[in-house]
Amino acid sequence: MITASNENHWILEQDKLIGNNPFIIYNSETFTYHQIFNFAQKAANYFKSYSIKKNDHVAILAEHNLEFITSVLGLWLIGAVPVILNKKSTKAELQKFIEISKSEIVITSQSLGIRKLSEIIFDRKNFKKYDKKFIPESYNKNNTAILMFTSGSTGIPKCVNLTFENLYQSTVSADGFIKHDYEDIWIASLPFQHIGGFSIFTRTLISGCKFVIPKSLTENDLYKSVKNSEPSLISAVPIMLTRIIKEFTNPWKNLRLLLLGGGPVSEDLAKSAIAANWPIAVVYGSTETSSMVSLSSIENIKKFGISAGKPLQNVKIRILDKNKNEIKNGNSGQIVISAKSIAKGYFNLISEEKNQLKDGDYFTNDIGKIDENGNLQILGRKDDIIISGGENISLTEIEKIFQKNFATIKIAAIGIKDKKWDQSYVLVIEGKEFENIEEEIIEYLKQNLAAYKLPKKILFVNNFPITELGKIKKNQLAKRLKLNVL
Secondary structure, three states: OOOOOOOOOHHHHHHHHHOOOEEEEEOOEEEEHHHHHHHHHHHHHHHHOOOOOOOOEEEEEOOOOHHHHHHHHHHHHHOOEEEEEOOOOOHHHHHHHHHHHOOOEEEEOOOOOOOOOEEEEOOHHHHOOOOOOOOOOOOOOOOEEEEEEEEOOOOOEEEEEEEHHHHHHHHHHHHHHHOOOOOOEEEOOOOOOOHHHHHHHHHHHHHOOEEEEOOOOOHHHHHHHHHHHOOOEEEEOHHHHHHHHHHHOOOOOOOOEEEEOOOOOOHHHHHHHHHOOOOEEEEEEEHHHOEEEEEEOHHHHHHHOOOOEEEOOOEEEEEEOOOOOEOOOOOOEEEEEEEOOOOOEEEOOOOHHHOOEEOOEEEEEEEEEEOOOOOEEEEEEOOOEEEEOOEEEEHHHHHHHHHHHOOOOOEEEEEEEEOOOEEEEEEEEEOHHHHHHHHHHHHHHHHHOOHHHOOOEEEEEOOOOEOOOOOEOHHHHHHHOOOOEO
16 A cells, blocks of 8 residues: 655655654654654754755765654755765775765764765754754655665676655555555664665655664664564565574564565575465565565465566566577576666766666666566676675675785685675685785775675685686686685
């Protein structure tokens, strides 16, 4: 059930329609749609006192709290554009993201110390006095709602431009399967800086149901929140589901759907979940698609096994060969997605040849096929991106960052299976003499990579197997090292 019309600000519409209904549950306190609307108006007034105006790009260092939601809603009322940043990023990465997005101000809970960047240290206590009624800027569904970063095959970050229409249509497509109800409770189980987490918020807001924000995303806080609220809807990445099954054994009473995405799902995990009566559905999507675009229901999984399932309503998925001709015989090729939820484009794209968004289509980095049952099968990726614990890691980016400081050392980043994070990687270095500087290498990586991007281990070999053109034969190298590759 979709209750917002997309003809006005969503929070304003819901305030008029269901203002007294519960919206957000945070720190054991329940806030109605009307209360959150009032918070958003105060936040808008507060931000305007910092001269934030319509069309300004305002970075938000994503925290998992009510302040983040209030910040986004307040900026939307002003007509400003939230730029969602990953709190796990290094200072150097944040500076790069801020430059690309052309943000001049950041909303944060702690100072970043980035030159030429104004900061708003944000806390709800700060805007209590800003209670003057705020007149929202006019709403246009085709305007940019958020800018959110994703990794490309070269490791160069891309700033995805998602409109209100994109986010709204994503919810409409998802609702065709989920069928939201006022009594539904979503839990914010994924980080807001990722589209999977952000879309939980927008689905809740647009459909008018309830939204639980755990104190944090640590296992203890998440499990405590689940036990207290018993959400009916939850999203998880595979490693999370493994831990949830171990913690809860059986689904809680009110759970009616668990969306499983963010990386490959093993047959073993799906079978164990289904055997324990977990109501899973495997989903596939990306930042560029405003979240999921295909889904495999539990019935589909039981009948045909693991796949990315079938397109959601209003979504078309094609498989193209290298000449961009559509493949219809079950053979593999590039996955291309068409939908109203496809991003408007990339903001400030550095290289046009890296543009995967063209004329309403998204040309993914994924290779797949449509099998004989009409299900989308994901066969691999065109680039070297792995997904570790729900976080995208570009192995090309890792190699480039390493060689900025160690230009003469040959390296290979190789993706491996990981019991804890599903996927990880090892860094292989040519020349055992470099073992003497291993500590220096580790320290450099820690300074230049976010913690989740660090390698599982560093290995040293005498020489690399290479092709006639001098390229490293990673598969052969991995076999030599007996790596459990992806």
